Amino acid sequence: MGSSANGVAGDRTGTSNGSSSVDKGVDFANYFCTYALLYHQKEMLCDRVRMEAYYNAVFENKHHFHGKTVLDVGTGSGILAIWAGQAGARKVYAVEATKMSEHARELVKANNLEDVVEVIEGSMEDVTLPEKVDVIISEWMGYFLLRESMFDSVICARDRWLKPTGVMYPSNARMWLAPIRSGLANQKMSDYEGSMDDWFYFLDQTKTYYGVDMSVLTKPFAEEQKKYYLQTSLWNNLHPNQVIGTAAIIKDIDCLTATVNDILNLRASISSSISSEETRLCGFAGWFDVHFRGSKENPAQQEIELTTAPSEDYSTHWGQQVFLLHPPISVSEGDDLNINFSMDRSKENHRLMEVELSYEIKKSAGTLLPPFRNKFYIE
Amino acid sequence: MGSSANGVAGDRTGTSNGSSSVDKGVDFANYFCTYALLYHQKEMLCDRVRMEAYYNAVFENKHHFHGKTVLDVGTGSGILAIWAGQAGARKVYAVEATKMSEHARELVKANNLEDVVEVIEGSMEDVTLPEKVDVIISEWMGYFLLRESMFDSVICARDRWLKPTGVMYPSNARMWLAPIRSGLANQKMSDYEGSMDDWFYFLDQTKTYYGVDMSVLTKPFAEEQKKYYLQTSLWNNLHPNQVIGTAAIIKDIDCLTATVNDILNLRASISSSISSEETRLCGFAGWFDVHFRGSKENPAQQEIELTTAPSEDYSTHWGQQVFLLHPPISVSEGDDLNINFSMDRSKENHRLMEVELSYEIKKSAGTLLPPFRNKFYIE
Numbered sequence: 001m002g003s004s005a006n007g008v009a010g011d012r013t014g015t016s017n018g019s020s021s022v023d024k025g026v027d028f029a030n031y032f033c034t035y036a037l038l039y040h041q042k043e044m045l046c047d048r049v050r051m052e053a054y055y056n057a058v059f060e061n062k063h064h065f066h067g068k069t070v071l072d073v074g075t076g077s078g079i080l081a082i083w084a085g086q087a088g089a090r091k092v093y094a095v096e097a098t099k100m101s102e103h104a105r106e107l108v109k110a111n112n113l114e115d116v117v118e119v120i121e122g123s124m125e126d127v128t129l130p131e132k133v134d135v136i137i138s139e140w141m142g143y144f145l146l147r148e149s150m151f152d153s154v155i156c157a158r159d160r161w162l163k164p165t166g167v168m169y170p171s172n173a174r175m176w177l178a179p180i181r182s183g184l185a186n187q188k189m190s191d192y193e194g195s196m197d198d199w200f201y202f203l204d205q206t207k208t209y210y211g212v213d214m215s216v217l218t219k220p221f222a223e224e225q226k227k228y229y230l231q232t233s234l235w236n237n238l239h240p241n242q243v244i245g246t247a248a249i250i251k252d253i254d255c256l257t258a259t260v261n262d263i264l265n266l267r268a269s270i271s272s273s274i275s276s277e278e279t280r281l282c283g284f285a286g287w288f289d290v291h292f293r294g295s296k297e298n299p300a301q302q303e304i305e306l307t308t309a310p311s312e313d314y315s316t317h318w319g320q321q322v323f324l325l326h327p328p329i330s331v332s333e334g335d336d337l338n339i340n341f342s343m344d345r346s347k348e349n350h351r352l353m354e355v356e357l358s359y360e361i362k363k364s365a366g367t368l369l370p371p372f373r374n375k376f377y378i379e
Numbered sequence: 380m381g382s383s384a385n386g387v388a389g390d391r392t393g394t395s396n397g398s399s400s401v402d403k404g405v406d407f408a409n410y411f412c413t414y415a416l417l418y419h420q421k422e423m424l425c426d427r428v429r430m431e432a433y434y435n436a437v438f439e440n441k442h443h444f445h446g447k448t449v450l451d452v453g454t455g456s457g458i459l460a461i462w463a464g465q466a467g468a469r470k471v472y473a474v475e476a477t478k479m480s481e482h483a484r485e486l487v488k489a490n491n492l493e494d495v496v497e498v499i500e501g502s503m504e505d506v507t508l509p510e511k512v513d514v515i516i517s518e519w520m521g522y523f524l525l526r527e528s529m530f531d532s533v534i535c536a537r538d539r540w541l542k543p544t545g546v547m548y549p550s551n552a553r554m555w556l557a558p559i560r561s562g563l564a565n566q567k568m569s570d571y572e573g574s575m576d577d578w579f580y581f582l583d584q585t586k587t588y589y590g591v592d593m594s595v596l597t598k599p600f601a602e603e604q605k606k607y608y609l610q611t612s613l614w615n616n617l618h619p620n621q622v623i624g625t626a627a628i629i630k631d632i633d634c635l636t637a638t639v640n641d642i643l644n645l646r647a648s649i650s651s652s653i654s655s656e657e658t659r660l661c662g663f664a665g666w667f668d669v670h671f672r673g674s675k676e677n678p679a680q681q682e683i684e685l686t687t688a689p690s691e692d693y694s695t696h697w698g699q700q701v702f703l704l705h706p707p708i709s710v711s712e713g714d715d716l717n718i719n720f721s722m723d724r725s726k727e728n729h730r731l732m733e734v735e736l737s738y739e740i741k742k743s744a745g746t747l748l749p750p751f752r753n754k755f756y757i758e
Contacts, residue, residue: 029408038600039607045593046581055589082591103596110595202425210434212461214424216489217482221417228418 022350024123031148031351036098041077044139047317051079053306054139057169057292058083060302064135064167064294065089073124073138073157074150078104078117080137085113092117093129095157124153132161137169142351143235144321145175145251145288146343147378149351152260167298168255170290176309177286178247179272179337184234185282185324192229196222233321233355233378238285238310244276244331247309250286250341256295266343274335281331283324284339284357285310323357323376334364346377353378401729403502410527410730415477420456423518426696430458432685433518436548436671437462439681443514443546443673444468452503452517452536453529457483457496459516464492471496472508474536503532511540516548521730522614523700524554524630524667525722526757528730531639546677547634549669555688556665557626558651558716563613564661564703571608575601612700612734612757617664617689623655623710626688629665629720635674645722653714660710662703663718663736664689702736702755713743725756732757 034040044050058065058080066088072081073095081094081104094117096104101121108117120127136158142148151173158168199221206214248270253263274281289307294300308318339359346352358373413419423429437444437459445467451460452474460473460483473496475483480500487496499506515537521527530552537547578600585593627649632642653660668686673679687697718738725731737752 023402023404025402026404026408029405038596038603042578042581042600045585051589077593077596079589079591083589086590103599106595107591107593111592199421202421206424210430210458210462211465212458212486213490214456214486216485217417217456220482221421224417 027351032098035074035076036100038077038100038103041100041103043317045077045079049308049314049316050139050306053290053292053304054080054137054169055083056302057300057304057306058087058137060304061292061294061300062087063301064169064298068134069093069131070135070137071095071129071133071157071161073136073154074140075104075119076100076139078107078119080139081117081119082108082111082113084135084137085116086111089116089135091131093133094119095124095127096121097123124157129161132163132166134163134166135169136162136166141173141288141290141318143318144233144286144353144378145173146263146266147321147351147353149345151253151258151263154255155258155260158256165297167295169292170306171255171293171295171300172291173253173255173288174249174290175251175266175286175288176247177250177268177270177272177284177339177341178243179245179274179281179331180238180242180283180285180322181244181276181280181328182236182238182242182282182322182324184236184322185280185326185328188229188234188324189326192225195225195229199225227377230324230326231374231376233286233323233376235319236285236322237315237319238322240310240312243285243310244279244281245272245274245337248272248339264345266341268341270339270341272337272339274331274333274337276331276333278330278332280328281325281337281361282328283322285320285322287318287320321378323355323374325372325374329361329372331361332364336362336364338362343378406730411477414453414455415479417456417479417482420479420482422696424456424458428687428693428695429518429685432669432671432683433459433516433548434462435681436679436683436685437466437516439683440671440673440679441466442680443548443677447513448472448510449514449516450474450508450512450536450540452515452533453519454483454498455479455518457486457498459518460496460498461487461490461492463514463516464495465490468495468514470510472512473498474503474506475500476502503536508540511542511545513542513545514548515541515545520552520667520669520697522697523612523665523732523757524552525642525645526700526730526732528724530632530637530642533634534637534639537635544674544676546674548671549685550634550672550674550679551670552632552634552667553628553669554630554645554665554667555626556629556647556649556651556663556718556720557622558624558653558660558710559617559621559662559664559701560623560655560659560707561615561617561621561661561701561703563615563701564659564705564707567608567613567703568705571604574604574608578604606756609703609705610753610755612665612702612755614698615664615701616694616698617701619689619691622664622689623658623660624651624653624716627651627718643724645720647720649718649720651716651718653710653712653716655710655712657709657711659707660704660716660740661707662701664699664701666697666699700757702734702753704751704753708740708748708751710740711743715741715743717741722757 070084070092075094105119140150250268287308292304355376360371361369449463449471454473484498519529629647666687671683734755740748
């Protein structure tokens with residue numbers, strides 16, 4: 001049987017929720033492997049919003065780096081480590097789990113920072129550093145902040161290697177949610193329905209020509225297709241005018257103190273007011289921002305923000321994550337949404353997420369519509 | 380860092396060439412997982428050429444099945460096992476490594492064959508059957524026949540479970556190679572060059588705005604891109620008029636006697652005559668056919684062929700595998716090609732292949748052009 005996929009984006013395997021008991025080979029096959037590609041590193045290096053934020057965060061806060069020791073968690077190409085070195089760090093440890101570390105080492109050398117930046121190949125959970133550090137810098141954020149669960153490795157690094165007086169770069173992270181409109185809702189429903197039409201034609205053909213009744217598979221097939229077309233969050237680059245109500249913070253993380261437990265099972269209750277006139281609530285968008293503020297004891301001189309909110313002028317490779325509703329619901333200005341949001345790690349793969357969104361609409365006239373509840377998968 | 384891939388088609392991991400020492404979790408993450416999806420099973424069940432061939436092979440050779448014991452290796456949805464049951468088998472063991480086995484079990488029940496067909500979840504290398512069988516039926520062929528290396532599992536099944544008098548379905552398999560013309564050659568070169576242009580722009584921007592000289596990565600980036608755009612074989616559905624010379628058999632397998640060693644390192648020297656007038660040799664296409672002939676002692680009553688050769692009327696989900704040359708070479712009718720073909724398993728993933736194609740062109744006028752040699756990857 002011919003199959004084009006050799007490991008499919010979104011397919012899940014693995015063992016548990018805690019990264020400590022994840023099979024490393026499986027984790028590599030599912031997760032780390034893309035980061036070993038220069039093409040993928042380049043995509044991130046071409047994200048100007050990302051680059052500008054980290055560049056400015058470092059070079060407008062040299063006091064945090066000059067003469068200090070730095071750890072770059074998941075250095076990839078080595079860019080952050082190189083900047084830390086250029087900002088005057090005494091020593092930078094740049095840890096990278098994949099063979100990309102060899103390219104990082106070349107890059108460090110070509111930029112004359114061999115004496116300052118030491119690239120170490122290995123996982124943060126396994127490597128040993130010769131000393132604790134003043135700064136941990138890392139670009140760990142996945143789609144909707146926590147997809148990929150890389151922050152676990154940053155927490156591990158912090159608990160093992162950050163001095164009590166140390167600072168985190170970034171220092172804070174927030175997850176946001178807002179109601180949106182989007183043509184994707186109709187499109188995905190249309191794709192799903194087309195897929196089911198095709199299924200019934202297939203059932204008929206298989207019975208007629210091959211004498212096998214496959215109708216018992218209709219239910220599981222429909223579930224699989226529903227999950228794929230309707231319940232899997234989508235990457236999208238939204239225009240701000242698609243955001244139809246107030247955005248709210250569903251999670252606020254202090255990178256200096258957060259624990260893995262804090263981010264394992266997210267629960268939030270938020271409100272949003274519809275700000276568009278007559279429109280359709282097609283779903284919700286999730287995004288994040290991070291800030292570089294230093295610490296209370298050792299603040300940044302220049303606070304920098306990196307946001308992935310929908311923007312007319314800026315887009316990032318993260319886009320936003322879109323959770324679509326079927327069918328969309330008519331709403332108007334002044335309607336209020338009470339939303340319960342929960343996010344947990346997928347049992348099969350701790351780097352993927354399962355989301356539950358339930359919400360009630362309180363019409364501006366006062367009527368309370370029956371609550372909706374939907375399950376989603378961040379794959 | 381946001382990454383959309385969670386396991387990327389083509390990324391490789393794993394341990395060795397022999398399937399015996401492959402980590403099962405890694406193998407699942409890289410390979411088996413797609414087969415657990417009904418959508419993927421349906422794609423194969425919708426391949427009419429495939430379905431017709433196996434259906435006819437079974438029902439026009441009922442003497443091989445009636446009252447006999449059968450083993451279906453990699454039963455997937457259970458279709459072959461069900462047909463074997465409908466053709467009168469006394470007992471069918473349907474082995475499936477993924478959770479698709481649960482759907483197969485449902486399908487068997489819904490088609491009233493519970494008493495005949497026993498679905499067993501597990502890998503062929505691990506399961507134990509209560510008895511040996513008269514027939515092993517399996518649809519194990521990957522792109523260009525051997526991609527996925529599933530035949531290893533069929534050989535294992537045969538050596539453990541086939542009676543000395545047993546027959547294999549299919550009984551024979553052949554790999555073919557032919558010179559072709561294709562617009563893809565120019566397209567891929569264009570894509571590669573565009574990618575490199577983009578790289579140099581990126582280098583310039585990164586130096587100008589971010590003070591980091593990434594030129595030391597040009598060579599590895601170019602190699603990575605060259606491999607991706609120019610050296611990775613492509614799935615294609617060729618029109619017969621794209622085949623510009625005689626096709627030749629590069630491997631002939633007797634499924635009753637072949638060993639894993641026979642298919643580990645393929646070496647073939649073949650010739651091909653250009654049959655088109657002035658044309659461009661853009662590359663080579665590889666495809667396969669299988670035959671259902673039974674055995675010498677117990678032949679088929681009706682021999683059936685399943686071919687994936689380029690055809691005007693028929694296409695299969697296997698398509699053909701296309702190995703492109705850069706640049707294409709002008710050839711004319713009567714020119715001869717002497718081709719050396721070799722194929723070995725990828726060290727990182729035994730289910731993927733590395734191919735070397737070297738060839739000399741002897742012009743019809745008699746001139747012998749210098750030989751070419753190219754390396755390719757079947758991902």
